[in-house]
Amino acid sequence: MNQREVEMNSRRNGLVFGIGIFLLMVAAATMVFAAGQRQPAGARAVRIAYLPPNFEQADFYGQYFMGLTIGLEEQGIEYELVRRTPETHDNHAQQLAIVEDVVTMGVEYIVMAPTHYEGQQQAYRTINEAGVPLFIFNYSDPFPAEFGARAQSYVGYRHSDGGKAVADYLAANYPRGTKVAIIYGTPTQISYDRGAKELHIANGMDVIFEHYANWQRDQAYDAVQRLLTARPDVDVIIGCSSFMAMGAVRAAADAGMLDDVAVFGAGAILEELDSIVAGELTAAWYRDPVRMGQETARYIKLHLDGRANEIAESYNVPIVMIDSVEAIREHIAPVTYTAQGRTVP
CATH class of the missing domain: 3.40.50.2300 (Response regulator)
Structure with a gap:
């Protein structure tokens, strides 16, 4: 296989929510990946493709993914997440191929951080032509008109x-x-x-x-x-x-x-x-990636409920400087540490 592929299937478990539940979800997802199997479906799950340019659990894209899964749980959405990344963060052709593949798979939403904002215009148009709602993250500026494409929302920061x-x-x-x-x-x-x-x-x-x-x-x-x-x-x-x-x-x-x-x-x-x-x-x-992921999940819920007109075109998280333990305690999402089995300093 010439590209990394991870499929993560998660199911809502009643209304129970918390960091402990999230950690159980991560552990379960790891087992699903290792076994190459999917969880049995009850009610129909919404299939969402998560397409970052790279992925490590503790980096920006991993923390955004945490926020997205937490947000989907908060919104009460039955879902299946398909996570795929190119071999390298700058393999633009491979990310385009991934987009074409997940469109063919029939995903219902695509959450994407492009390998290159300007360079992935064909990928955006492919998604639009397929009629799949696109959520761009890590960028908050809407596509310029010359791209010939649009996203449902741009979630990120300047x-x-x-x-x-x-x-x-x-x-x-x-x-x-x-x-x-x-x-x-x-x-x-x-x-x-x-x-x-x-x-x-x-x-x-x-x-x-x-x-x-x-x-x-x-x-x-x-x-x-x-x-x-x-x-x-x-x-x-x-x-x-x-x-x-x-x-x-x-x-x-x-x-x-x-x-x-x-x-x-x-x-x-x-x-x-x-x-x-x-x-x-x-x-x-x-810039809080967990919060970005949660906001994206909220927008997906609005779209599912037929309230797309309430989705903000652009969403910016605030930027703050972190230079001390005190600043960490004040501004950093605790799940940044707790999801790694650690405590906040």
Whole structure:
């Protein structure tokens, strides 16, 4: 098989809900995956395809998936979730093939985070032509008219808000002239929005280094190693994704320079939170993926009930900076920890 495929079947169990029930669902889903079987159906389940570009339980897409399943339970929806991802996060052709496949399977809803917002226009049109309601997540801006496609809703956040949060934080906590390095993902608008170079310059910061690390931890590590050798006077490194930020942290640690340089992340996934608690990562902006998933489930319920006109075209979660245990306790969804069998710090 040339693509990873996971089918997760879950059933509503009365009106009982809580974190303990969710953990039982996760365990049951793991057994279903291992056995390659489906749970027996009583009432007809709504078949929903969940199509992120990659998936790890503790990362953004895993936490969004948690929120989606929790939300479906909260809404009392009998459902079956089909989760499929391409081999790599940037395999655009494979994600298009996955879209074509799940449309052929007859799914009733598609919840999708595209591998490339602009590059998956054919996938969007394929879904529209099949008449399957599409919910886009990780983006809140509606498709421009030239895409020739539309989604039922766009659930996410503005990436520029994340970039602005870091820029505002630096302006409030660092002097003008602070030397800043920006590690972008790819040459796309998302990278530029998150990097917010113009805002840093406007705030009097000195952007001395920029590099594209393709959203990869190891490429960010290599870039930061070279940076620290060439410009050991750098004060701040901004990683435009969680994994790139953690690659930067590791490079600074291996160079013995964690006390000399501040590293900022993007997303505040569990690994970043652990690094903040450990005093390694300085801070990361946070957009609550659990809440996004719950909101998507609420919209699916509205659509099922014939109330599609009540679905918001765009939904934005607020962006906050996480830089301490206190901020974690105030802003981070507890299920981020409890779903991993851990307690909130």
